[in-house]
Amino acid sequence: MQVGILGLKYSGKTTLFNVITGAGLPTGQGGVDPNRAMGTVPDPRLDVLTDLYQPKRQVNVQIEWVDVPGFDPGPGHDGGREATRFLEHARRVDALAQVVRCFDGGYGAPDPAGELATVSLELILADLQIVEKRLEKLQKELRLKGKSEQPLEPGLFERFKTHLESERPLREIELNTDEYRTIAGYSLLTLKPLIVVLNHADEEPPDAKALAAAEEAGAEVVSLCVKMEEELAELEPEEAAEFLADLGVDEPAAHRMIRASYSALDLHSFFTVGPDECRAWTVRRGARAPAAAGVIHTDLERGFIRAEVCAYGDLIEAGDHAAAKAAHKVRLEGKGYEVQDGDIIEIRFSV
């Protein structure tokens, strides 16, 4: 699963990429090729579990980040080729995190709402091209064969076309499971989940116009100052904690941004705990217990008998596992159990 960090030039993408992945790449230099790296998904619940169990190690979830080179829509900037490249990379990722410049930084007066509109239009037009091409093909097929091999497609793509022509993203359209399956292979950009990162000069309140525009486009919005997140990431843990306490917040804004991206991928976490390791694992939302077992090891899925499950909140409230058990908060669940975010799970299996 990949999240693409994208947007116009100089918005702070590579700086944010460094904060998230620790890649330490030079910033302010642009570039033609995307940067890729894995980054840890912070989870305060896992930190608490580690405090409780004192394991030898803590293992967080990791997801992959792609720093997509920005484009400059202005004339004389090779805008066309840059935008094409930008779209190609955007098509390959599972979720889009658009960084929007709300600071001056010597790059001219910021225009966050304008940046959002520019990128959004670029994505909409790219989708429209795909949809129109597909419709042409479908019409030809209809003429030749009298019917379409994909009966859902003609109506669906007509709806898409109308929607895109009114310059609206496709994620606004409600689709049922069959419709989703039908169009899954087309990598439509405005169907991908969108996180908008408003990158401010410092902790200003978020730009109201940009905020409204982003929310209107169905995006999850995180407001932060990437530069400050960069400084924060370089501090020792104690210093960072002091810094955050002074600001009156309990974690860096970048952590919220990472979690928003993770959740936009339709993923969530369950935990395993023990003296060796406290660990967060990823499953798709809606996944059942055997699938979760399979994430840990294929043997656990193959030989799955039951899952012993305790909700994170119940464990913390009870104080420890034995107390949770005594309070009947530890359940035995079977194959049909749908794993919930934050479940602490032990798999019983036999192979």
Ligand SMILES: Nc1nc2c(ncn2[C@@H]2O[C@H](COP(=O)(O)OP(=O)(O)OP(=O)(O)O)[C@@H](O)[C@H]2O)c(=O)[nH]1
């Ligand atoms: N003042 C200020 N400067 C920032 C902030 N974030 C990034 N910058 C600076 O802006 C410049 C561009 O940042 P990058 O992270 O390289 O921007 P980018 O979006 O990757 O740019 P391209 O790769 O060219 O598209 C760098 O000099 C950063 O130090 C910020 O929050 N405030």
Ligand SMILES: [Mg+2]
């Ligand atoms: Mg960059």
